[in-house]
Amino acid sequence: MEYYSSYITKLVEQLGSLPGIGRKTAQRLAFHIMNMPKDRAEALANSITEARNHVRYCSQCFTLTDDELCPICRNEKRNHKVIMVVENSRDLSAYEKTGKFDGVYHVLHGAISPMLGIGPNDIKLKELMLRLQKDVEEVIIATNSNLEGETTAMYISKLIKPTGIKVSRIASGVPVGGDLEYIDEVTLLRALEGRTEL
Ligand code: ZN
DSSP states (O other): OTTSOHHHHHHHHHHHTSTTOOHHHHHHHHHHHHTSOHHHHHHHHHHHHHHHHHOEEOTTTOOEESSSSOHHHHOTTSEEEEEEEESSHHHHHHHHHHOOOOEEEEEOSSOOBTTTTBOGGGTTHHHHHHHTTSSOOEEEEOOOSSHHHHHHHHHHHHHHGGGTOEEEEOOTTSOTTOOGGGSOHHHHHHHHHTOEEO
């Protein structure tokens, strides 16, 4: 495979290791980058380094943010008594885009998966339980409707039930196995409004 520069080979390898990028796409991107003006290529590389160095977890909801608290957790107009639990920051932004949810979030950064060896301690679950010691009225579980998402939802509801806090699950209008971020806003709204108490 050494038809071209070893630098390009390395770049193709790096790009190809990203999710959803096959070898062909990696090659196309690598050559595209080679044809970029040098300063644009540098800006691209810098934005990766800077994002990786400066982005951190919000100390409350654990979404990715620049500061100690994310803009949603900082916002006093949001209803801090209603917490929507999502698997990742992309799901959070999908719900934010609907503009209809005025509560706050909790980002788990994954879902329980016995098959992949991901247990309750590998996601931000303890952190969620700590938050529930404050004044919380409802926890809406908005994990994906695939096996891992459902397993996680069941696990969380069992944990929360004894506390007396209302636990609900978004309606399963969300296609099975579908990543929340790819679902349109209408479907998300319907899923949120049609949530059922667990
Ligand atoms: Zn936050």
